Amino acid sequence: MSKVLLGDVAIEHKETCKGDKDGYPIIGLEHLIPGEITLTTWNEGSENTFTKMFRKGNVLFGRRRAYLKKAAVAPFDGICSGDITVIEAKPDRILPELLPFIIQNDALFDFAIGKSAGSLSPRVKWEHLKNYEFDLPDMDKQRELATLLWSMDDTKKSYQKLISATDELVKSKFTALRCSTLNMEGISRRKSAAFWH
Incomplete structure (x- = not known):
């Protein structure tokens, strides 16, 4: 395990889309x-002024309002907002599959908040972000960690889907029960009205 700076193991990916933007997914801070x-959502084919390119496997870091803790790995090539810093792993120094977890953690976000400038909409620059220091194990340990962390992320997403499905089931059962109750109340009122007439 050795201490490294983020800038030792990753670079800011700087690429501009100079041609046609059609067919590229568009990522904004939202x-x-x-x-x-x-990433779970994005736009496609929408009109925009974005020109910053990212590539599959890059980490997209929301540099504006870092306290919102927005960072995600790109599952495809695309175009993003200028308020997103595109971070690319140096594969000889860090396993690209581990980098998203180095970026998406409270310690890095706290560091970014401390280095942000601006009052209304504070932003952090890569020049500052690259000085974030952390412990990095050797490549074999990185592989173990990446496998474990992605497995945990998959488990979390499975639980989220299960909770969402359970929530929908409860809502539909409640709606059905409510409709049934209202129908019974309506029948009861009609029977009562018929009895008194």
């Missing part, structure tokens, strides 16, 4: 969900 390491 698509980065706080605390989520994977």
